[in-house]
Amino acid sequence: MKNANRVRENGKAIVCLKILVVLVFLVVGGLTGCRSKNGSGASENDVIELLNVSYDPTREFYAKYNELFCEYWKEENGQEVIVTQSHGGSGSQARSVIEGNEADVVTLALAHDVAAIEQAGLIRNGWIGQFSKNSAPYTSTIVFLVHKGNEKNIQDWDDLVKDGVEVITPNPKTSGGACWNFLAAWAYQQEVDGNDEEQTRAFMKKLYQNVLVLDSGARGATNTFVENGQGDVLIAWENEAYLAMEEYPDRYEIITPSVSILAQPSVAVVDGNVEGHGTRKAAEAYLEYLYSDEAQRLAGDHYYRPSNETILQEFSDQFNLDMNLVTIEDFGGWDEVYRNYFDDGAIFDQIYEE
Numbered sequence: 411m412k413n414a415n416r417v418r419e420n421g422k423a424i425v426c427l428k429i430l431v432v433l434v435f436l437v438v439g440g441l442t443g444c445r446s447k448n449g450s451g452a453s454e455n456d457v458i459e460l461l462n463v464s465y466d467p468t469r470e471f472y473a474k475y476n477e478l479f480c481e482y483w484k485e486e487n488g489q490e491v492i493v494t495q496s497h498g499g500s501g502s503q504a505r506s507v508i509e510g511n512e513a514d515v516v517t518l519a520l521a522h523d524v525a526a527i528e529q530a531g532l533i534r535n536g537w538i539g540q541f542s543k544n545s546a547p548y549t550s551t552i553v554f555l556v557h558k559g560n561e562k563n564i565q566d567w568d569d570l571v572k573d574g575v576e577v578i579t580p581n582p583k584t585s586g587g588a589c590w591n592f593l594a595a596w597a598y599q600q601e602v603d604g605n606d607e608e609q610t611r612a613f614m615k616k617l618y619q620n621v622l623v624l625d626s627g628a629r630g631a632t633n634t635f636v637e638n639g640q641g642d643v644l645i646a647w648e649n650e651a652y653l654a655m656e657e658y659p660d661r662y663e664i665i666t667p668s669v670s671i672l673a674q675p676s677v678a679v680v681d682g683n684v685e686g687h688g689t690r691k692a693a694e695a696y697l698e699y700l701y702s703d704e705a706q707r708l709a710g711d712h713y714y715r716p717s718n719e720t721i722l723q724e725f726s727d728q729f730n731l732d733m734n735l736v737t738i739e740d741f742g743g744w745d746e747v748y749r750n751y752f753d754d755g756a757i758f759d760q761i762y763e764e
Contacts, residue, residue: 457490458483458692463513465500465586465675466629467650471712472517478708479699483692491692499627500586507532513680514693519586519628521545521676522744532682540694546674547700548714551735552587552594554665555635555644555651562642566667567598570643571616578623578641580631582752587628589752590673591645596751597736598669615761636662647673648729649713672735 464472476493483491496503496511500519507513508530516533518524521544527533538545556564562575570577580588595617596610603609622641625631628650635644636654643665644651651664677697684690699705706716710725722731741747751757 456488457492458689459492459494459687460514460689460693460696461494461496461512462515462517462696463496463503463507463511464517465503465519466497466627467587467632467647467653468517468675469495469497469629470653471649471709471714474712475700475705475708478704479696482699482702483695489692493696497629499580499584499630501584502626507680512683512687514684514687514689515677515679515697517675517677517697519673519675520589520744521674521738522589522748523586524676524678525744527678527680532680533678534681537678538676540679541677541697542701543717544674545676545678545697547677547697547705547717548675548709549717550648550673550675550714551670551733552590552667552673553646553648553651553670554667555646555654556642556663556665558661558663560663560665564643564665567595567617567669568602570595570645571613571620575620575643576622576641577617577620577643577645578625578631578635579621579645580625580628582758584626585628585631586675587631587647587650587673589747590647590671592751592758593738593741593747594667594669594671594736595645597671597740598667601669611757611761614757615764618762648715652713652728666730666733669734669736672737674738 462472472495476495480491480493483489496513498506500523504516504518504523504526507516507527516524516527521538524533524537528535528537541547554564556562562569564570564575569575579591582588582592592614596614599610599613623631623634625634628647631644632646632650632654635641636658654662655664677700679690679693679697684693701717703718703721706718706721707724710716710721710728713728715729716722716725738744738747749756
């Protein structure tokens with residue numbers, strides 16, 4: 411009996427020892443082999459991880475660009491790079507970084523969202539001059555996407571305020587693309603009514619009364635229109651409209667309004683994170699390589715307008731390069747724009763609450 415008890419006790423000890431070994435293995439393995447999907451530096455395998463926090467419509471472009479950059483970095487430095495993507499409404503994405511999403515780089519819809527991260531102390535002052543073209547490696551503009559046949563005969567902004575026209579656009583409180591949409595519509599009406607703000611407010615109020623769904627991001631708005639079939643017209647990023655046309659070539663048409671806006675998505679290294687991750691060199695190279703000829707052509711292939719003017723001309727059959735485009739400078743810059751239009755209690759809130 412004593413021998414039997416001893417055997418059982420020894421057996422329990424062996425089982426406990428095995429469990430302990432497994433636990434130690436898991437803990438040590440987790441510390442040495444795990445690289446967080448939130449972005450980290452070089453590992454023992456000499457692999458670098460980068461997290462790119464971006465806005466909604468860039469998904470397809472960065473899926474391809476990441477492959478291109480990883481090949482480039484491997485050839486230049488002999489290191490593997492893993493790039494993890496995060497997408498959402500640009501304003502929401504900026505807030506996520508401020509609140510702790512450890513992005514190495516941000517590629518957002520507008521400079522104001524990057525500036526918000528700067529003001530939180532995570533991006534150095536002067537970031538907008540770190541890369542060419544005010545750190546905007548590609549541009550876009552705002553167009554209309556309508557159903558094939560354009561039953562409501564939508565040709566310009568004034569058609570969007572007609573009775574019975576259902577409009578889809580995202581919310582400028584959360585979406586960078588929605589801010590561009592709002593400003594393009596405002597610029598059109600200011601030109602029509604000779605800068606009469608009261609008339610322009612009335613126009614914008616009617617426009618947003620016709621908005622059927624106010625999604626939080628540009629891709630959500632596209633899905634509402636394209637996938638769910640809601641609305642007569644989508645106010646869209648140009649590249650989003652082309653992607654929808656590409657996926658459903660016989661279902662939609664693109665309408666170019668008489669006045670639109672030069673949309674300049676901005677990129678920046680998140681200095682406060684790359685220092686801790688040890689990824690500064692790779693992060694800076696990741697954004698710099700967006701200006702390479704290969705990446706510029708890739709942007710054009712995904713319906714973004716290359717910032718390289720020579721390469722942009724290669725896509726002159728694809729883009730309407732003669733569009734009447736206002737710029738954010740025409741509105742006094744983003745700080746003034748937000749004070750006037752998008753801050754709490756500003757013009758958008760006043761119009762929408764009415």
